[in-house]
Amino acid sequence: MGRALDGVRVVDLTQYEAGPTATQLLAWLGADVIKVEEPWKGEPPTSQIGIGVRRSIDSLNFIGINSSKRSITLDLKAKGGMDVFRRLVKHSDIVVENFAPGAMERLGMGYDDLEKVNARVILARLKGFGTYGPYAHYKAYDMIAQATAGAFCATGFPENPPTKPGPSIGDSGAGTHLALGIIAALYQREKTGKGQQVEVSMQDNVASLTRRYIHGQITDGKTERNGNRLLKDLPAGDTYPCKPGGPEDYVYVFCLDNTGRMWNALLDLIGRSDLAGEQVKDHEYLKAMKGEIDNSIKTWTMKRTKYAAMHEMAAAGIAAGACLNGIEVMQDPHLLARGMVAPITHPALGDIKILGCPIKMSDSPADVRTSPLLGEDNEDVYKNLLKYGDDEVAKLKENKVIGW
Numbered sequence: 001m002g003r004a005l006d007g008v009r010v011v012d013l014t015q016y017e018a019g020p021t022a023t024q025l026l027a028w029l030g031a032d033v034i035k036v037e038e039p040w041k042g043e044p045p046t047s048q049i050g051i052g053v054r055r056s057i058d059s060l061n062f063i064g065i066n067s068s069k070r071s072i073t074l075d076l077k078a079k080g081g082m083d084v085f086r087r088l089v090k091h092s093d094i095v096v097e098n099f100a101p102g103a104m105e106r107l108g109m110g111y112d113d114l115e116k117v118n119a120r121v122i123l124a125r126l127k128g129f130g131t132y133g134p135y136a137h138y139k140a141y142d143m144i145a146q147a148t149a150g151a152f153c154a155t156g157f158p159e160n161p162p163t164k165p166g167p168s169i170g171d172s173g174a175g176t177h178l179a180l181g182i183i184a185a186l187y188q189r190e191k192t193g194k195g196q197q198v199e200v201s202m203q204d205n206v207a208s209l210t211r212r213y214i215h216g217q218i219t220d221g222k223t224e225r226n227g228n229r230l231l232k233d234l235p236a237g238d239t240y241p242c243k244p245g246g247p248e249d250y251v252y253v254f255c256l257d258n259t260g261r262m263w264n265a266l267l268d269l270i271g272r273s274d275l276a277g278e279q280v281k282d283h284e285y286l287k288a289m290k291g292e293i294d295n296s297i298k299t300w301t302m303k304r305t306k307y308a309a310m311h312e313m314a315a316a317g318i319a320a321g322a323c324l325n326g327i328e329v330m331q332d333p334h335l336l337a338r339g340m341v342a343p344i345t346h347p348a349l350g351d352i353k354i355l356g357c358p359i360k361m362s363d364s365p366a367d368v369r370t371s372p373l374l375g376e377d378n379e380d381v382y383k384n385l386l387k388y389g390d391d392e393v394a395k396l397k398e399n400k401v402i403g404w
Contacts, residue, residue, distance in 0.1 A: 003030020004364035008186065009092040011036060011085075012069060015043045017142070017168060018202060019098035019126050020065045021175025026094070026182065027068035028357040028366040034088070034381060035066060035372065039073040039403025042374040063346060063371040064354040071372035072381045073403040076107060080401050085109070087386050089117045093195075094182055098126040101136050111197040122185045122195040126178050130201035140202055145170035149206030154213040157227040174205040230254060234286050235293035236266060239323060240301040242309055250323040251301055251309040265316045267293070270300040330355075342368040347376075378404060 008031040012023040027033040037043060043062070074088075075081045089095060095114060097104055104110050104125075111123045125131065128140020135148075143164050146152055151170075156163030181198040189195055207214070217223050230237040236255035243249065255262050263280035267273055275293065279285045286293070301309045306322035313320035324332060330353060335341055342356030347370070357366030382388045382402065396402045 002364070003367055004361060005030035008032065008094070010034065010094045010096060011088055011092045013095065013097040013099070014126070015098065017065055017171035018174045019096055019178075021172045022124065022126065022178040022182065023069065023096050023175075024065055024067060025176065025179040025357070025359070028368060029359065029361075030364065030367055031094075033069040034092075034377070035069045035071045036074050036076075036085075036088075037071060037374060039075055039375070039400065042071075042073075058346075058348075058371065058373075060352070060354070063344075063349075063352070066371040067342075067344060067354060068367055068369045069372060070377035070381065071375055072378050073375040075401055075403070076109075078399065078401045080396065080399060082108060084386075084396065084401060086117045088381075089114055089121055091385060092118070092121065093186070094122045094124060096124040096126070096178070096182070100139075101127055101131050115195065118195070120189060120193065120195045122182060122189065122198060124178055124182050124185075124198045126174055126200050126202070128202050130199060130204065135203070142168045142170035142202065145174070145202035145206045149203045150210040150214050151206050153223065154210055154225065156225050158225050162225075169209050170202045170206050173209050174200050174202045177205050177208070228252070231256070233290065234283065235290045236263075236297060238294070240294075240298050240309075242301050242304055242306040242322075244305075245302075248323060248325050249306055251306045251313075252321050252323060253297060253301075253309075253313065254319045262318055266297075266313075266318050269313065269316045269318065270296050272296045339366075344368065344370040346370045347373055375403060378402060 005026060008026070010023055010026055010031050010033040012020070012033050012035040014020050014023060023033045023035070074084055076085055095109075097109075104123075105113075114121050114123055127136070128145060129135035129138055138144075146165060146169065147162070149170075151165055152162035155165045178198065178200040181200060185196050185198050224232075226232050228239045234256075236253050239250040239252050241249060242251055253266075255266050257263055258281060260278065260281045263286070264273075264276040267276040267280070272293070275289060275296075304312065310320045310322040322328075329335065330341055332341075338360070340356050340358065341353050343351060343353050345351050354368075356368045359366065382393055382396070383390075388396070393402075397404050
């Protein structure tokens with residue numbers, strides 16, 4: 001069975017997380033993603049988060065963000081490097097980059113330049129603040145994008161400072177949005193025959209992901225944070241402690257049901273059927289009983305593990321979820337059943353597991369393979385795809401254009 005993006009070739013100039021997230025999604029969906037890295041070095045080391053240590057053994061973070069790709073080495077700044085790059089562009093559909101603003105233009109790799117090489121090429125660009133606007137040349141990372149797009153002020157408890165969300169929505173969210181833009185550009189190219197430029201800024205991306213909170217603040221005229229509680233004045237929209245009482249032994253319970261069925265099921269389950277009845281449809285009643293209901297939920301959950309609490313509530317038709325840490329996520333039976341935990345064989349590390357593709361297509365299952373070692377695909381790409389002869393390859397190596 002073929003993959004959805006079979007025959008699509010991507011030149012991946014990205015590093016760290018945001019850009020590689022976009023290209024990884026394309027690779028999982030079947031595209032041939034060629035990761036272009038600096039000879040002998042690869043991605044710049046980022047030891048504090050373990051991404052980009054390109055030696056014989058890569059970090060799990062690097063492997064998890066670059067699975068299913070190929071790797072070549074190419075020094076774009078070396079004499080002759082741009083000639084090699086243009087040759088690669090001629091044979092490709094998409095170029096993805098997340099360099100600093102202006103870097104591509106300085107290298108002669110802006111969209112106007114690439115269009116002359118290949119009129120069908122799509123240039124996909126991911127920047128902290130985009131290529132235009134007052135902040136365009138400001139440095140940005142995931143947390144800067146989150147801070148400037150509302151996510152910090154949407155997170156945490158009101159008595160504490162604005163808080164950084166744990167997930168890197170500035171990076172991975174932007175990569176996901178960029179992948180969607182690339183797919184749309186590919187679809188439009190089928191009608192026009194022409195490529196285009198696609199741009200996503202990390203700040204734009206986080207603002208979009210935070211839109212429910214932003215729109216709510218505009219509507220209410222209030223900016224107060226609610227911690228883990230979704231609806232400030234109602235019970236049963238919060239984390240509740242479970243046994244054995246560790247720092248991560250919590251279950252999230254949420255009940256929002258105007259018919260009253262879920263509220264009554266919850267009250268019956270926790271042994272408070274005395275509070276149940278038609279009156280639960282009245283939000284004023286629920287507000288008045290908030291403290292008593294929350295205390296009763298807590299008393300009930302503290303007698304159960306977070307898994308048991310989730311399963312019992314789910315069986316009763318109540319929305320609840322155990323708060324899982326990363327290790328528990330990788331062992332979760334539901335994620336395992338859905339193929340979200342993907343076993344791969346790394347050439348240096350052997351059999352390991354990474355998170356797989358969240359997109360499930362009936363006729364195009366995700367292609368999750370190991371990440372490449374640095375320059376692993378040099379010979380295949382330079383000789384078989386780009387048709388460089390042995391003497392030409394030897395000269396490129398001698399001039400330190402491609403390494404080996």
